Amino acid sequence: MIKYLLQSLRLYLYQAWLSYHGRYSITSPFGYISSKLGFPFFLMLFFIFMGKFVGYTNPLYIVIGNVLLIPAAGSMSGVTNAIGDERSWGTLSYVLGSPAPRLPIFMGRSLFYILDGFVTAVLGFAIAAGIFHLDMATINFGMLLLCIFLLAITSSGLGFLFGSISLISRDGWIILNTFLSALYILVGVNFPVGSLPSALQTIAFGLPLTRGIMAARLVLAGAGWNAIRPLLAGEVLVGAIYILVGYLCFRLIEKRSLTSGTLDAI
Amino acid sequence: MKALRWGLIKQQMLVTLRVRALHVLSLGLFVIQPAVFTAVGMLLSHAAGNAMPDLVYTVIGGGIMGLWSGLVFSSTYDITGDRYYGTLELIVGSPTSLTTIEAIRTLINVLTGLFSLGLAFVAALAIFGYSLQGVNFWGAGISLLLLLFSMWCIGVFLANFLAWSRLSGSFVDFLEMPIAFLCGFMYPIRVLPGWLQTLSGVIPIRWALQAMNESLLGNRDLPFLLTHWAMAVGISLVFLAITGWLQARVHDSIRLSGELSSI
Amino acid sequence: MHPVAIEARSLNKTFITKTGLWKTRTRSTLAVEDISLTIERGELFGLLGPNGAGKTTTVKMLTTLLLPTHGTARILGLDVVQQTAQVRKHIGFAFSGSRGFYNRITATQNLNYFAQLYALDSAITRQRVPQLLELVGLGTRGDDKVETYSSGMVQRLHLARALLHDPEVLFLDEPTVGIDPVGSRELRQTIKNLSSLGKTILLTTHYMAEAEELCHRIAIINKGRIVALDSPEALKRHISGDSVIEACIQPGQVQGILDLLRVLDGRTLVEVKNITEPETVSIRTPEPARVLELLSPYLNPQYIQGLEVRNQTLEDVYVTIIKAGGQ
Numbered sequence A: 001m002i003k004y005l006l007q008s009l010r011l012y013l014y015q016a017w018l019s020y021h022g023r024y025s026i027t028s029p030f031g032y033i034s035s036k037l038g039f040p041f042f043l044m045l046f047f048i049f050m051g052k053f054v055g056y057t058n059p060l061y062i063v064i065g066n067v068l069l070i071p072a073a074g075s076m077s078g079v080t081n082a083i084g085d086e087r088s089w090g091t092l093s094y095v096l097g098s099p100a101p102r103l104p105i106f107m108g109r110s111l112f113y114i115l116d117g118f119v120t121a122v123l124g125f126a127i128a129a130g131i132f133h134l135d136m137a138t139i140n141f142g143m144l145l146l147c148i149f150l151l152a153i154t155s156s157g158l159g160f161l162f163g164s165i166s167l168i169s170r171d172g173w174i175i176l177n178t179f180l181s182a183l184y185i186l187v188g189v190n191f192p193v194g195s196l197p198s199a200l201q202t203i204a205f206g207l208p209l210t211r212g213i214m215a216a217r218l219v220l221a222g223a224g225w226n227a228i229r230p231l232l233a234g235e236v237l238v239g240a241i242y243i244l245v246g247y248l249c250f251r252l253i254e255k256r257s258l259t260s261g262t263l264d265a266i
Numbered sequence B: 001m002k003a004l005r006w007g008l009i010k011q012q013m014l015v016t017l018r019v020r021a022l023h024v025l026s027l028g029l030f031v032i033q034p035a036v037f038t039a040v041g042m043l044l045s046h047a048a049g050n051a052m053p054d055l056v057y058t059v060i061g062g063g064i065m066g067l068w069s070g071l072v073f074s075s076t077y078d079i080t081g082d083r084y085y086g087t088l089e090l091i092v093g094s095p096t097s098l099t100t101i102e103a104i105r106t107l108i109n110v111l112t113g114l115f116s117l118g119l120a121f122v123a124a125l126a127i128f129g130y131s132l133q134g135v136n137f138w139g140a141g142i143s144l145l146l147l148l149f150s151m152w153c154i155g156v157f158l159a160n161f162l163a164w165s166r167l168s169g170s171f172v173d174f175l176e177m178p179i180a181f182l183c184g185f186m187y188p189i190r191v192l193p194g195w196l197q198t199l200s201g202v203i204p205i206r207w208a209l210q211a212m213n214e215s216l217l218g219n220r221d222l223p224f225l226l227t228h229w230a231m232a233v234g235i236s237l238v239f240l241a242i243t244g245w246l247q248a249r250v251h252d253s254i255r256l257s258g259e260l261s262s263i
Numbered sequence C: 001m002h003p004v005a006i007e008a009r010s011l012n013k014t015f016i017t018k019t020g021l022w023k024t025r026t027r028s029t030l031a032v033e034d035i036s037l038t039i040e041r042g043e044l045f046g047l048l049g050p051n052g053a054g055k056t057t058t059v060k061m062l063t064t065l066l067l068p069t070h071g072t073a074r075i076l077g078l079d080v081v082q083q084t085a086q087v088r089k090h091i092g093f094a095f096s097g098s099r100g101f102y103n104r105i106t107a108t109q110n111l112n113y114f115a116q117l118y119a120l121d122s123a124i125t126r127q128r129v130p131q132l133l134e135l136v137g138l139g140t141r142g143d144d145k146v147e148t149y150s151s152g153m154v155q156r157l158h159l160a161r162a163l164l165h166d167p168e169v170l171f172l173d174e175p176t177v178g179i180d181p182v183g184s185r186e187l188r189q190t191i192k193n194l195s196s197l198g199k200t201i202l203l204t205t206h207y208m209a210e211a212e213e214l215c216h217r218i219a220i221i222n223k224g225r226i227v228a229l230d231s232p233e234a235l236k237r238h239i240s241g242d243s244v245i246e247a248c249i250q251p252g253q254v255q256g257i258l259d260l261l262r263v264l265d266g267r268t269l270v271e272v273k274n275i276t277e278p279e280t281v282s283i284r285t286p287e288p289a290r291v292l293e294l295l296s297p298y299l300n301p302q303y304i305q306g307l308e309v310r311n312q313t314l315e316d317v318y319v320t321i322i323k324a325g326g327q
């Protein structure tokens, strides 16, 4: 039993490293930072100026929301692409054809993307605090880090879901990209969820991230643990559901591909 | 010009369309993503307490975003696809130069992106009640042509850069939003700080777009339009010249590193 | 017309690869070292060598796809570095592997596209594409998407693509890899036919038998260097009339048998191939009768389970040459 667990753990870490390293052969620290922060940073500036033009007076709201979405977007697209890549490199059938336990293989793909997303978001906050003079004095840092970490984990569930889609269709990542862009409307990144039409609000609360971002905003406004606890609990619950659904999808598609032989078709 | 044979253009169009564009999912790229940008603009405007969003910048601007991201995305996809399929070295090894192929592909990509812009325009007219009254049609028309031309020049430049190395893909990623935000795709340039306005002057798209937006808003000031058009054309030509100069170097460099066939 | 089809002078290629995250280390691989070749028009020339020998790298330099680090090469008298555009009009090349086509479109659509890249007239294209598909045995599959092809079928399609513009000089990089025995026999016949039409063909392979069957001359290449270059007949002269005796020996008994053979002089070479169970001992000798006499008392399943006597083949020569280079 212990041996099995140890083996699973080893497999998990190995899988995690392989999956991450296989995708990013980053050669310089500049390459790392620019590839992670470049796009979100300029997208954020774009939204800020859009806001400025229409008379939206709270650019900090946009800054915070966009930084909080970085780990989510990172771990989501990381996991999706990790699975999609293996399909196109043709390594997926080796992995799935092996007798290795499925759960570590499956979860292993997300570990480094989650860590990566977490680190990028913290970096993003540091940069944003410098540029936009975020007032950090009253903030409980432990709680903020917790929120960011949680956001990275819960969004990996969405990653698995889209990763499974990219197993069925080689264009899964287009769906992901489209969906990712929709997050800029739905989860309260640029404006409060409350200002959405009510149908969209329902969708928003069915997604991970919405509550987590609200909680992080409260923390940044100086709120205490009691204020954010229900939000975090909700975030964990929704996130867990998505991870579970993602895992089931993965297994289902694995089974299906055994009969249809579509696993490595590109 | 002999290089731009119609047969080649036609074949390239067929291949591009079949390989990529005629796919339900390209709706995401050309319809949904621009719509999301428009929606963000409208909701921001709503949250700021405005009754009506700005139709030119927020709705038609969404179409400009679609045109531009479509172009960047397709150029990246074309060349990484060719690396991935192993066709890049077959194209380079043929008597037709890679630059010719890229010029044709970029043209196709710009024209495909026009779909986004058209859709946004129709949406502005049909859904949001955009009125054509007072629009400077000739100004907008000429500006649109120049906008497409400058996008094409930038696109050819990017495609060349992308062919250079596998890694340039991440730099182009890095360029997509900066250009969108510097050129004021969904807001007038004047909301940018002064130094950014100056900086944006080196991008030809900015001049053509500004002329187009102003014309849509009814500007008929000929000297204003003429200077903007001249800037758009002039800077585009500079980019073309740089591309021509780069092209030979890129061609040598990819043959030196063996990066042609690696994925 | 230039009499020499392919001429390479001291071609060298060093690849520089960078690794490392913070400090980048550069590693250089000498893939091709000092290769010189002269191939006449109409010749079918084989470049034979193990994986990683530098065959593909050589072909890529000759086909203008890779710049040599040193050295020059000319195709039909045209320099591959300076006169790239002209060279490309006259050559056709096919690489091995399942990449090289747009998978989502059909074989015919792929070929139509490449025909345009070679500026082929559309009337000629319409006529030639089906012919070529027929030639490589894909006549009925032309309207299927390439993603539905097996790797052997893609391999044939490579050849069809290379022939589109009816080039004078043809480079085929491991053309029969992944093709079944019947298919590769057909393909070899096709290559012979092309050669008899007067085309110059440079073919790479790691199958000795294929090179022997097809090529007028063979260069054996190992670790980037040419280690032998001659016609198959001349290479066979290295064979020296020795016989090869392969004996399957019970595991525990090998040492005893080797001791037994020690009485023979230096002309007999004994090699233990540690790959099978029972182990195989290969004995190359000019005096097979003597060896058999020595072994005969042990010809029972306790010692020697099986015995094969054959003449030395070109394959043995190849293995000897490559092994000699390995030391």
Ligand SMILES: Nc1ncnc2c1ncn2[C@@H]1O[C@H](COP(=O)(O)OP(=O)(O)O)[C@@H](O)[C@H]1O
Residues within 6 Å of the ligand: B257, B258, B259, B262, C015, C016, C017, C029, C030, C031, C049, C050, C051, C052, C053, C054, C055, C056, C057, C058
């Ligand atoms: N693009 C490249 N970058 C670095 N090394 C390479 C590259 N291409 C080939 N090599 C190296 O050059 C050597 C020769 O390779 P290759 O010509 O492909 O061999 P062959 O075709 O005979 O199997 C190998 O050691 C290979 O690893």
Ligand SMILES: [Mg+2]
Residues within 6 Å of the ligand: C052, C055, C056, C057, C173, C174
């Ligand atoms: Mg090879």
